[in-house]
Amino acid sequence: MSVHRAPADPRLTTLAPQQEADLDHEALFRRVLLAGVDLAGHEADLVEFEQCRFERGSLAAAVLDQPRFTDCVVEHSDWANAKLTKPALLRTRLTSVRMTGAQCSAGTLRDVSFDACRADLAAFRFATFAHVRFTGCNLTGADFTGADLRRAEFVSCDLTGAQFSNANCAGALLTDCDLSGIGGVTSLAGATVAAGDLVALAHTFARALGITVASEVPAAGPRTRARPASG
Structure with a gap:
């Protein structure tokens, strides 16, 4: 059984404000504050951010x-529709980040926390999560x-x-969590789910198994006792 613990906090030191940034291939950003920096739509490979803070910036539709x-x-930022292929996130905290439609496929996330983020339709396909909390x-x-x-x-998530x-x-x-209508429900085998979340999950399990859930089961008619044959 996996051992759970809270994600480790980012290790930040004094940061130097940086008003503009260009995402060149293999660019390295270290110990900088990127406040209000717009990187929407940029494309680059092997970019590294080390001990950085993003505030009210944008990586929307970026391809990295x-x-x-x-x-x-990362706080109060827009990462909607960003395409991050094989990303690596280590000791990173995202708070109130819009990630609608973002792709983080085949990535590695270790000691990462997502707090109050909007990540509807986001894709984490084939990613590995280690000490990650939503x-x-x-x-x-x-x-x-x-x-x-x-x-x-996952805590209090939709x-x-x-x-x-x-x-x-x-x-x-x-x-x-609200687990209504989730797909691949049988893949939850081995997970621990709060008792209060089981009602919606039970209906999803039933549909996956082809079971019809009726609000009322028709009452059986009166039984007729067979009469013995007359001699």
């Missing part, structure tokens, strides 16, 4: 191949196909219609 975020804080996030329609979620935790097909959820924790 193998980006790396280490000891970073708290109060909108994850409706999010795609976790093939992801390793054994050390992931997972309506999220996809978990072929995910490894043995050891995952789900508390006070």
Whole structure:
């Protein structure tokens, strides 16, 4: 069974404000404050952010191949429709980040926290999660196909219609979440789910198994006792 613990906090030191930035291939950003910096639509490979803070900036629709975020804080920013291929996030905290439609496919996330983020329709396909916690996030329609979620935790999240097909959820924790209509429900085998979340999950299980849930079961008619044959 996976051992859960809270994600480790980012290790930040004194940061130098940087008003503008260009995402060149293999660019390195270290110990900088990127406040209000617009990087929307930029394309680059192997970009590294180390001990950086992003505030009210944008990576919307950016296309980054193998980006790396280490000891970073991202707050009130827009990452909608960003395409991050094989990203690596280590000791990173995202708070109130808009990630609608963002793609973080085949990535590695370790000691990462998502707080009050809007990540509806986001894709985390085949990503590996280690000590990752989603708290109060909108994850409706999010795609976790093939992801390793054994050390992931979801707290007070809306997972309506999220996809978990072929995910490894043995050891995952789900508390006070909306699990209505999730896909790949059988992949939740081995996860721990709060008792209060089981009602919606039971209906989803029933549909997956082809069971019809009726509000009322028709009452059986009166039984007729067979009469013995007369001699």
